Amino acid sequence: MASMLLSQVANGVGIGIIYFMIAVGMSITFGMMRFLNIAHGGFYLLGAYVGFELVQQTGSFWFALVGAPICIGLVAWLSEPAFSVLYRLSHNMQILATLGLALVIQETVVLVWDTVGKHVAAPGGLVGAVAFGDFVYPRYRLFVICVGVVLAAGLWLLLERTNYGAVLRAGTQSTDDIELLGIDIRRVFAATFGLGAGLAGLAGVLAAPIRGVEPFMGPEALAIAFVVVVVGGLGSFFGALAGGLLIGIIQSTTSVFWPAASGVAMYVGMAAIMLIRPRGLLGRA
């Protein structure tokens, strides 16, 4: 029983890391540009499909793992000027416009790859399980956790230890005051938007061998990102990390004790946290 619980907690961490990758881009985009992007789940969806396609074409998961997020990030980065017209609109308008875009992305995926789910195999070296004493754990999931840890550390360094990160943190306070220093905030926005999209794309590729690839994973990712961002606190990097891990662990442990409730558990968790901390775990006061 204990080892089963442990392995569900580990699963929760692995899934939570993926949730973090999906949510952090949306959180930062919102924190900085006040832009609510319902199409953010589309980047995750596209990441999974572009990853699938690259595996089909090249036979290399590793190539897909690097290539797909870069593709998604570049496309988002280059198309950011089109998104930026939405920044000044009301949140209702943003939701409507990006909801439309999310559907366009989803239907395009159906058009190109049809509705039948696709399977992406974990790369050869990551098939099977590793044993720690009598605790046995799938290699691929362990790999996902490692990637997530390295990535979270790298992102933290980027946000806390570089000028780019300082500008991002400052930009949530005032974009005019940034521009007064001769810094082109639009370029920073565009790069950040691309980065967030690329991370969601990476989450899509990483999730593919675990849950398969299908056209409706976009809305699912969006719902999760929404919950994670609300739980963690809007615009907070550590909030997205804590929220992602918490939701992942809640989901996978309830699936042991009460499988039917695992879908709704994250919303219950969210509601509980909203009652205790309305601004989320690490949200600004």
Place this chain on the structure above:
Amino acid sequence: MLSVRDLHSYYGKSHIVQGVDLDIGAGEIVSLLGRNGAGKTTTLKSLVGLVSGSEGRVELDGRRIDGNRTCAIARQGVVLVPEHRGIFAELTVEENLAIAERRGSGRTRSAVYDLFPRLAERRCNRGDAISGGEQQMLAIGRAVLCSPKVLLLDEPTEGLAPVIVDELIRIVRGLAQEGIAVLVVEQNIRFCEAVASRHYILSQGKIVFEGTSDEFGRASDARETYLALGSPGKSAGDAQTIRQGINQ
């Protein structure tokens, strides 16, 4: 250096700045005075492209900069230190400076720390954990890192103790000696008279007086009408009294 012709600015339908002309030469310090709500801040913001409804001709060294984006104007050398100072609360003093620093510009953080030794001591403090005077120094130091040709200061002495005002006087004079043109909006006449060689008075969006310090000293009518202030010499030693006089 900076020449402004027929500047008009609007907030919605209200016509705030109504045809302002200004000239500032290299190394010159010029003051822009006027009552609360006269449009001083709006004028400065318009110069750096922060008021969307503004028109007129703004030239820097003969090249038009009106219509450019704020970041481009700052890069071209017109740098505003806003009334609220614009210090980033979540960034340390060091980070506030670092984001403004340009490699190869000849302006470095360490030069700013030499100029403002108090900032060096506060290097690791967050922007919201330093005093008002230190924030003003940080704001000016940060603007200097942008290699300004023209520095626009909006009420730099607001809320500062007299000793710190004295320090600012030295700093602003020093910057002008380096060739930077300075336009300072102030309520503090003592500060203006100490640093500026020419003065403009703005009233209801129009320039109603323009002259040298001597002319300004003699124009007691203009001062009385537009600044609600008698002879500046009388209480020039006490910034606070003058400030109160002006704010009435």
